Amino acid sequence: MGLHLVGGISSAGRAVPPLDGRPLLIDRAEGPWLWDRDGRRYVDTALGFGATILGHGPEPVIDATTAAIRSGSMPAFAHAGEEAAASALAALTAPLTSVVFTSTGSEAVHLAARIARVATGRGLVAKMAAGYDGWYDDVTLGQAGSAEALMRANSRPRRGGTLLLRYNDFEDVERLFAESDDIAAVLIEPMLANAGCVPAAPGYLAHVAAVARRHGALVISDEVLMGFRLRAGLTAPAEGVEPDLATVGKAIGSGFAVAAVVGRPDVMRAAEGAGVRAGTYSGNPVATAAVLATLAELKAADYPALLARGDRLRAAIVAAFAAIGRSVSTSGFGTVFTLWFADRAPTTYAEAAAIADAELTRRWHLALRRRGALVMPFPFGRLYLSFSHDEPVCAELASVVAASAGDLDGA
Numbered sequence: 322m323g324l325h326l327v328g329g330i331s332s333a334g335r336a337v338p339p340l341d342g343r344p345l346l347i348d349r350a351e352g353p354w355l356w357d358r359d360g361r362r363y364v365d366t367a368l369g370f371g372a373t374i375l376g377h378g379p380e381p382v383i384d385a386t387t388a389a390i391r392s393g394s395m396p397a398f399a400h401a402g403e404e405a406a407a408s409a410l411a412a413l414t415a416p417l418t419s420v421v422f423t424s425t426g427s428e429a430v431h432l433a434a435r436i437a438r439v440a441t442g443r444g445l446v447a448k449m450a451a452g453y454d455g456w457y458d459d460v461t462l463g464q465a466g467s468a469e470a471l472m473r474a475n476s477r478p479r480r481g482g483t484l485l486l487r488y489n490d491f492e493d494v495e496r497l498f499a500e501s502d503d504i505a506a507v508l509i510e511p512m513l514a515n516a517g518c519v520p521a522a523p524g525y526l527a528h529v530a531a532v533a534r535r536h537g538a539l540v541i542s543d544e545v546l547m548g549f550r551l552r553a554g555l556t557a558p559a560e561g562v563e564p565d566l567a568t569v570g571k572a573i574g575s576g577f578a579v580a581a582v583v584g585r586p587d588v589m590r591a592a593e594g595a596g597v598r599a600g601t602y603s604g605n606p607v608a609t610a611a612v613l614a615t616l617a618e619l620k621a622a623d624y625p626a627l628l629a630r631g632d633r634l635r636a637a638i639v640a641a642f643a644a645i646g647r648s649v650s651t652s653g654f655g656t657v658f659t660l661w662f663a664d665r666a667p668t669t670y671a672e673a674a675a676i677a678d679a680e681l682t683r684r685w686h687l688a689l690r691r692r693g694a695l696v697m698p699f700p701f702g703r704l705y706l707s708f709s710h711d712e713p714v715c716a717e718l719a720s721v722v723a724a725s726a727g728d729l730d731g732a
């Protein structure tokens with residue numbers, strides 16, 4: 322491993338254990354496949370942390386971004402691609418039709434929270450305990466695996482302007498608003514994906530939104546991960562929530578660095594205030610070309626077929642382990658799900674934390690890697706499917722899982 326790159330990685334999420342003393346270094350990616358520097362090919366399920374929903378390197382996106390690079394990737398001044406991409410995005414996120422592009426999801430969440438504060442004149446934002454809304458200071462509070470995520474203390478955890486809310490606890494949101502009248506927004510996620518795809522209880526998110534509204538707070542749906550993962554649009558409306566603001570990223574750009582805040586036009590006008598937003602790379606021509614080309618593909622994509630394929634894969638994984646006498650379960654959706662080494666998937670973060678098995682997950686990663694598939698090596702990790710994961714690819718993945726199921730004790 323190199324001597325200069327701290328820890329050998331640029332983002333903590335990239336940490337994977339060595340296999341036979343060798344670190345994993347990826348050389349090339351295409352469709353559902355990754356190749357390492359030794360030329361070994363893997364079925365990929367990490368998919369750029371969910372960013373490459375069309376698969377790696379989709380031709381239309383490569384063509385559009387290459388053309389954008391050739392025309393000048395950094396003009397500093399406004400360019401036509403920005404409005405074109407914003408209008409394509411807005412058409413799919415209506416009624417949230419006002420758009421600001423950023424380069425990362427963390428930035429988008431940061432901006433959405435700032436817009437909510439400016440628009441309401443209030444100072445606090447509540448986020449879900451064990452939720453992940455990016456790596457900026459305040460919102461890292463209560464990430465899955467942290468002590469605060471379990472909310473065991475008597476007082477509500479707070480860092481700077483961020484408070485925690487207990488996920489899937491209908492009463493806690495009432496308590497939250499009884500405790501403070503300075504809450505600008507509640508930051509929800511359609512599913513606690515980064516805590517191992519813990520689904521929202523039926524009616525929970527709609528309840529949170531109703532209570533927030535009753536107290537004059539806004540609802541921000543953080544869909545950096547879940548946006549465009551179940552349909553070509555936002556996921557919150559399927560959970561009965563019409564947010565005031567939403568953040569999207571990952572899937573909208575096919576792996577290029579782009580994210581966005583989309584919002585109700587009246588609320589987003591607050592973003593026009595001096596100093597609310599900036600960003601050297603925000604809305605650059607390569608990013609907006611990637612968005613435009615990706616959204617055109619996603620609009621025509623067959624989500625129900627991919628979700629069904631993913632659900633069949635989940636069932637095949639459970640069956641492969643059952644065949645060797647080990648109970649496992651899965652949570653989430655066909656396009657993003659978590660495997661649990663337990664006979665029942667969690668419905669709360671406390672349950673997820675109790676059944677998370679770091680050692681077994683690490684061994685599962687190594688066993689699959691030996692046989693040609695890559696899964697995230699840590700508990701709360703997710704398997705993603707892209708539109709390039711067709712039947713034969715899913716069948717290959719299922720057979721790698723079946724072949725390696727018995728290796729877990731020795732991997």
Ligand SMILES: Cc1ncc(COP(=O)(O)O)c(C=O)c1O
Binds near residue numbers: 424425430455545547
């Ligand atoms: C729900 C959610 N919000 C925000 C982020 C942060 O996005 P980025 O990594 O692009 O900064 C992520 C990234 O995983 C995410 O899953």
